[in-house]
Amino acid sequence: MRTVLLVNPAAATGAAARVAGSVAQRLREGTDQLALRVATSPAETLGLAARAVADGADTVVVLGGDGAAHAAVQACAGTDTALALVPAGTGNDLANALGVPNNPLLAADEVARALREGRRRRIDLGRVSGGSWFATVLCAGFDSAVNERANALRWPGGPRRYDLAILLELARLRPRPLVVDTGDATVELDATLVAVGNTGCYGGGIPVCPDADPADGLFDVTIVGRVSRSALVRIVPTLRTGRHVEHPAVTTLRVRSLHLGGRTGWVAYADGERQARLPLTVRCEPAALAVVA
Known part of the structure; x- marks a missing residue:
C-alpha cells in the first residue's frame, strides 16, 4: 500500500508543522510505504496530490484544513485514490463530516487503523459547471459575503471569526432577486442567501443544511428569503442548532442538480x-470520491 502525506505547515498557525513528524510516524503503522510532501499553498497541494494520483498512490492523506482538503479533492475526485484527512485547520468541516477526531494525533491513529483494515467508502461530490469539485457546502449571498469578510480577518481564530464576520456583514444586508431552477421546478424570490449542501456544515460547524447526507446522491438546499436585519439576527443563533429551517422565511429543497441565476451579483463559495x-449550475455526482473512513 502506497500512501502520500501532504502537509500544509501553515495550517492552524503552524500547528500542522509541529505535529507532522508524529502524524507521519503514526501513519506508518497502517501502510507499507509513506511519502511525506510539504505544500505551502493550495495550488501546490493540488499539484502534489495530482502527482500522487498519477503515480498510483492508494491514499492521499492531508494534514491541514478545509483549503488543503478542497485542493486534494480536485485531484482525487473520480479516481481510485482515496482521500484521508488529519484535521489541523480553522474549520475542518469535511473532516468532521467524515467523523474524524479533531485532535490530529488521534485522527492519525484512526486513519492508520482504517488503512490497516482496508476501510474506505465512497461519497458524493458537488461539481460547479465549468469549475471545481466541492465536498461540503456551496453558498452565495449573505453567507458568501461573510466568507469573504472572515477570510480577510486575522482575529479571532476558529468559529468566532465567522461570528464576527456575520455581525460586520449585517450592516450591508440587502436581499437580491434569485432564481433557482431544479429542472422540475423554478423558485423565484428575493433572497438573502442560498446554501447547497453535500454535507451539512460550513463555517467551522454551522449546520446550514442539517439533514444533508453525502451518500444519497442529492443536495440539500437551504434558501433564506427576504428578511430584515432584526429577523436575520434572530435566525443566526438557530443556525448553530439547525433549527433555522423551521423559520417561515426559509425554503428547503432536495435536488440532484440546480441552476442559480437572477440579478444578484453574488460570488459563490464552495468548501x-x-x-x-452567479449564474452557475451545480450538479451532485454520486460516489465521486473514495475516502478512508
Whole structure:
C-alpha cells in the first residue's frame, strides 16, 4: 500500500508543522510505504496530490484544513485514490463530516487503523459547471459575503471569526432577486442567501443544511428569503442548532442538480473557497470520491 502525506505547515498557525513528524510516524503503522510532501499553498497541494494520483498512490492523506482538503479533492475526485484527512485547520468541516477526531494525533491513529483494515467508502461530490469539485457546502449571498469578510480577518481564530464576520456583514444586508431552477421546478424570490449542501456544515460547524447526507446522491438546499436585519439576527443563533429551517422565511429543497441565476451579483463559495459569480449550475455526482473512513 502506497500512501502520500501532504502537509500544509501553515495550517492552524503552524500547528500542522509541529505535529507532522508524529502524524507521519503514526501513519506508518497502517501502510507499507509513506511519502511525506510539504505544500505551502493550495495550488501546490493540488499539484502534489495530482502527482500522487498519477503515480498510483492508494491514499492521499492531508494534514491541514478545509483549503488543503478542497485542493486534494480536485485531484482525487473520480479516481481510485482515496482521500484521508488529519484535521489541523480553522474549520475542518469535511473532516468532521467524515467523523474524524479533531485532535490530529488521534485522527492519525484512526486513519492508520482504517488503512490497516482496508476501510474506505465512497461519497458524493458537488461539481460547479465549468469549475471545481466541492465536498461540503456551496453558498452565495449573505453567507458568501461573510466568507469573504472572515477570510480577510486575522482575529479571532476558529468559529468566532465567522461570528464576527456575520455581525460586520449585517450592516450591508440587502436581499437580491434569485432564481433557482431544479429542472422540475423554478423558485423565484428575493433572497438573502442560498446554501447547497453535500454535507451539512460550513463555517467551522454551522449546520446550514442539517439533514444533508453525502451518500444519497442529492443536495440539500437551504434558501433564506427576504428578511430584515432584526429577523436575520434572530435566525443566526438557530443556525448553530439547525433549527433555522423551521423559520417561515426559509425554503428547503432536495435536488440532484440546480441552476442559480437572477440579478444578484453574488460570488459563490464552495468548501470555503471562492468560486465564480452567479449564474452557475451545480450538479451532485454520486460516489465521486473514495475516502478512508
